[in-house]
Amino acid sequence: MAELTVDDLHLRYGDTPILNGVALTLERGQVVSLLGPSGSGKTTLLRAVAGLETPYQGTIRVGDQVVFDGARALDVPAERRNLGLVFQSYALWPHKTIFDNVAYGLKLRGHSAADIKTSVTRALEQLSLGHLGQRYPHQLSGCQQQRVALARALVYNPPVILLDEPLSNLDAKLREEARAWLRELIVRLQLSALCVTHDQAEAMAMSDRILLLNGGRIEQQGTPREMYGNPSTLFVADFMGSNNELKGDIVEARDGVATLNGDGFSVTGAARSGAAPGVPGVAMIRVERVRIADAPGPNRIAAKLVTSMYIGDRFEHLFEVGKGRLRAYGDSALEAREAFHVELPRESLWIFRAGS
Amino acid sequence: MSTVPAAVAPVAPNTLLARFPRALTILVTASAVLAPLALILYQSFLTAPFFDASKKVGLGAYRFVFADPDFWQAFLNSFTLAVGMTLIAVPLGALLAFVMERTDLPWKRVLEPMILVPSFVSPMVLSFGYVVAAGPVGFYSVWAQDLIGTAPWGIYSIPAMAVIAGLTHVPNVYVYATSALKSLGSDVEEAARTAGASPFRVAATVSLPLIAPALLFSAVLVFFLGFELFGLPLVLGDPEGHLVLSTYLYKLTNKLGVPSYHLMAAVAICIVAVTFPLVLLQRRLLQNARRFATIKGKAGRMKALPLGRWKPLAMALLLAWLFLAVIVPVSGIALRAFVTNWGIGVSLLDAFTLDNFRAVFEEPTHTRAIVNTILIGTIGGAIAVACYTAIGFATHRRNDGWSRFVDYLVLVPRAVPGLLAGLAFLWVFLFVPLLAPLRATLFSMWLAYTVVWLAYGMRLISTSLFQVSTELEEAARTIGASRGRISREITLPLIRHGLLGSWLLVFMIFEREYSTGVYLLAPGNEVIGAELVSLWQGGAIDVVAALSLVNIVLVAIGLAIALRFGVRLRD
Amino acid sequence: MLKHLAGLGAALVAASALAQGVPAGYPADYAKVLDAAKKEGKVVIYSALDTKAAQPLIRDFESAFPGIKVEYNDMNSTEMYNRFIAESASGQGGADVMWSSAMDLQVKLVDEGKAMAYASPEASKLPSWAVYKGEAWGTTYEPAVFIYNKRLVAADEVPHDHAAFAKLLESKTAKFKGKVNTYDIEKSGVGFMFVVQDTKYFQGMKDLEKAFGKAEYKVFSSTGNMLEKVSSGEHLLGYNVLGSYALVRAKKDPSLGVVLPKDFTLVLSRVMFIAKQAKNPNAAKVWTDYILSQRGQKMIGGPVELFAVRSDVDAEYTAASLNKELGANAKPIPVSSEIVGYLDPKKRLDFISAWKSEIAAGAAGK
DSSP states (O other): OOSEEEEEEEEEETTEEEEEEEEEEEOTTOEEEEEOOTTSSHHHHHHHHHTSSOOSEEEEEETTEEEEETTTTEEOOGGGSOOEEEOTTOOOOTTSOHHHHHHHHHHHTTOOHHHHHHHHHHHHHHTTOGGGTTSOGGGSOHHHHHHHHHHHHHTTOOSOEEEESTTTTSOHHHHHHHHHHHHHHHHHTTOOEEEEESOHHHHHHHOSEEEEEETTEEEEEEOHHHHHHOOSSHHHHHHHSOEEEEEEEEEEEETTEEEEEETTEEEEEEEOTTOOTTSEEEEEEEGGGOEEESSOOTTEEEEEEEEEEEOSSSEEEEEEETTEEEEEEESSOOOOOSOEEEEOOGGGOEEEETTO | OTTSOOOOOOOOOOSHHHHHHHHHHHHHHHHHHHHHHHHHHHHHTBSSOTTSTTOOBSSHHHHHHHHOHHHHHHHHHHHHHHHHHHHHHHHHHHHHHHHHHHBOOSOHHHHHHHHTGGGTSOHHHHHHHHHHHHSTTOHHHHHHHHHHSOOOOOSSSHHHHHHHHHHHTHHHHHHHHHHHHHTSOTHHHHHHHHTTOOHHHHIIIIIHHHTHHHHHHHHHHHHHHHHHOOHHHHHHHGGGTOOOHHHHHHHHHHHTSSOOHHHHHHHHHHHHHHHHHHHHHHHHHHHHHHHHHHHHOSOOOOOOBOOGGGHHHHHHHHHHHHIIIIIHHHHHHHHHHTBSOOSTTOOHHHHBOSHHHHHHHTOHHHHHHHHHHHHHHHHHHHHHHHHHHHHHHHHTTOOSHHHHHHHHHTTHHHHSOHHHHHHHHHHHHHHOTTTGGGTTSHHHHHHHHHHHTHHHHHHHHHHHHHTSOHHHHHHHHHHTOOHHHIIIIIIHHHTHHHHHHHHHHHHHHHHHOOSTTTTTOOTTOOOHHHHHHHHHHHTOHHHHHHHHHHHHHHHHHHHHHHHHTTOOSOO | OHHHHHHHHHHHHHHHHHTTSOOTTOOTTHHHHHHHHHHHOEEEEEESSOHHHHHHHHHHHHHHSTTOEEEEEEOOHHHHHHHHHHHHHTTOOOOSEEEESOHHHHHHHHHTTOBOOOOOTTGGGSOGGGEETTTEEEOBOEEEEEEEETTTSOTTTOOOSHHHHHHHHHHTHHHHTTOEEEEOTTTOHHHHHHHHHHHHHOTTHHHHHHHHHHTTOEEESOHHHHHHHHHHTSOSEEEEEEHHHHHHHHHHOTTEEEEOOSSOEEEEOOEEEEBTTOSSHHHHHHHHHHHHSHHHHHHHHTTTOSOBOOTTOOSSSBHHHHHHHHGGGEEEOOSSGGGGGGGSHHHHHHHHHHHHHHHHHHHTTO
């Protein structure tokens, strides 16, 4: 039985629709990320699950308990849903000590003082905060505050924890460490987590499954590899990585293969959603898949080198192709030549219908 | 942790009992606000006091009032005053706010409390101070007469009253303007400065336009206060017979020889017809101003704009206003309190005496008034703040119909002139059996004050409540706390400091309040403000001066104590 | 000062002699009234005389009748009236004794049956115009006077009658423009009453009103303001000021001069009655008798610095001494229904608008 089930959820603010029929399931021990650009509704979805926003249609079930049902006008208030929510800003209560912040949930549930002491101490230790119990939030670093927020959400063992942009408040350097640590913690404690993030790298690093939202709907969901390697629409492909795009017209689409003719070039790749002959199309390839060849050939485009940028761990080359640009990575600088041949390997190239 | 079974969610009874406190709060508030207003409205449609056996229902009161040329003249005067003082107070207040908030003017810490002085002192007292200091035979007039042969100012004309009212209402604008300026980053000003603009140019073309919503709100507020003016026109308008709406109403107390409550009620309803839309407008503008402030977001670096060679001028402006608005009237009162008589040809040294103070302190009604005023400010103020907080919690973050109802409800008393509100409460206490024994006690006075200042108090509380981030409360909700627990254990501790500040402000408001108590005054619940009105009407100038000085000192002491304990006047 | 001390001393001596028993000359069953009063323990008085001035009276009474506490509430006469009718309409107690200078309002209340009939043993000693239906009594004798600033008004300019007052304003308008004051008859019941009576006795009242207009007179609702303005020199003349206050102030204030008009002087008498619904009726009776007695009147004419209405009293300020100066020109306002006429709204408003139009005519130079 899934820990969390959301079905056909619709929500609007006044007249503006925010969620337009979202569904998801979360199994025990899974980490699912809600990914999307701002305005896609991912935070609203998370808050709706928590009970802080009210949809007008759909159902939400935690385990076997229905906490929201639009048809029956059933809406269990947030304080009765027994979920854990970690806010983006941590929302630690400044007038309580760390210990009291974490203990609050147990106090509300009527645990004895001795029980509270044991549970809280254990929670703090698990998150390497053992010595900070008597401090106040403003005395802690950002990272420590985040862990306190986690401890507070976990201490009463909710079936699902909800995390709203858990890493966005940290510095770039810390973020990389933190995402590894957070995933490890969730897995170790066998928690079920629903995470909101706008960073696709973070989502891929931390999750078992990703739900990509666009305009209040789920555009695609799957494992990180599926999302990255097998985008079903242009939007998903565009969002999930750094890409090169070439516009043109699709002249052929058959057996999952399509050909795109552009301004002075023609490329062939995997046909994706909506690709059909005679419509405008977009060819898309991840930047790291682009190769630089010596001579013309299939899926190779003649291009002029505009500039090469040194980024530390690699070079990034910028080419001019007709009216468009192509980027490629490389280990070393390129010597200036009359023309380069930029290869877009057929197995890595996707051809989408424009606007899909 | 993985082997421990999931804990059960806390039980939150969603029963009627849980909703009871909110319902009760709203019910009590609604009665306290609507009962007096209903009485006034009812009275305005009668031909005699409502408790008079011979009363009949009719429009006679309104007919009389609308046919009375004095009423229209009073209306015109009120309007003129309101416009005049707005035109003076807003630019001056904005400019002062800019100078104090954004420039490197020295001695700010000393000057700032002084700027707020007119808001601590009762308008009765201030006006009286002007008479004694700058009237035709006031101290300053006489000195000027001696020094330069003439005293070229008058204080009894409408323009003069507008100027005085404008000068003394500068703090109202100042408070909102500084609040708004605080949230501006200084880069816009620095850009103008490097382009060559003088500080005043920067103020006029950059900073002040950016805080336009706050200034607009203050303008409407001051305009509205113009219609409410009572003490100032009572003292300064009477000598030349200039009436404004509130003094016209007061005059009706005896125009017919016997009380014309129906006429007074009709005038009050007319005043409410003007002031209530203004109050609604204020509310809308305040919301805009708030929204604007948050859009502007957190302030960038706040670097003071250097005044350079403009410093003397800015300082001169500030000191000139301080002199005219604060020092002149207060020194007038202080001097008058210590002399037996004064005027042309009287030597002050000869006339020095402590008799006036003796008259105050040996008189049981006056000492009672002083004690009552202290009580109503301190304890009464604290209880009032507690009530405002309870009402605030009943509407905080709930956007349902009840919250909106309460929102508009609290605006009602603001629109009713204090005079009539006090009278209405007198009636309530006289004729409601349960409350009757409490009429001559301080409770009736306290209740009237608390209701009349409901809107102000609620605004103070909601300002504090808004500063508590929503997420702190939501976090508690997701962990399982009921709304009641959240209010008590999360929100309340976090607004503690704001509540203390509110207490201080309510204390000062209660101390300077005077019109509400005029009709409620009874042996036992005397307060200084209402006593001053009564004494002024009775002509006991000596006692008025001494008692006024006592009032100022009381407020100053309260203020000093609070500031000492770290309470901040504004956020 | 010494005279005051002497008066006080005499009163105290008398007090100790009488402290225990019924005052001399009272019927024997008065002792029952006294006992009942002492059981009631207090008397609540609403009065227009300020507490400070009334202090000597209160102290003397309490020493004469230990066990009866005086709860003295001073308020202006309109407030008193308003509060009284509201309280009696709501059945809530309040005043036992009403003592006000607004004679017309007091008489109106008596006419409406709000006063208790009481045959005071002292009533026979009062002049006849001062007793009304055995329910209300005039207790003082306060003249309406002219006041002037001694330093700024020449001795030969000082007006000694009403016609001279009008003439002064007419002829020396430049000097007195904006510097003459009187009561605002719309606000002050006493002021209104005075000018109504003036109209009765002074044929040239219209001329006076015109003169007021020409001189841009200033109006006030309180005696204190008028005295203050004239004393300080802001104003030079005051008309129809309540003489008790003026004379008292003139004693201490070298700038203030007082004139008792020679053609006629109105005399106001503060009216007292016992409320029918009084909660302490016996104490109220004792108080009333005290005020009307020689002892009380002596206090009134002495330390309280009003004028005693009884002619058989020896004190600093008495009706007798005033009458000696004024003779037949003293015109006391009678405590009777005839003064209630102008409480009719229409009549009152007509009078006021007639007054105002005369003022306006004078100002316009007609």
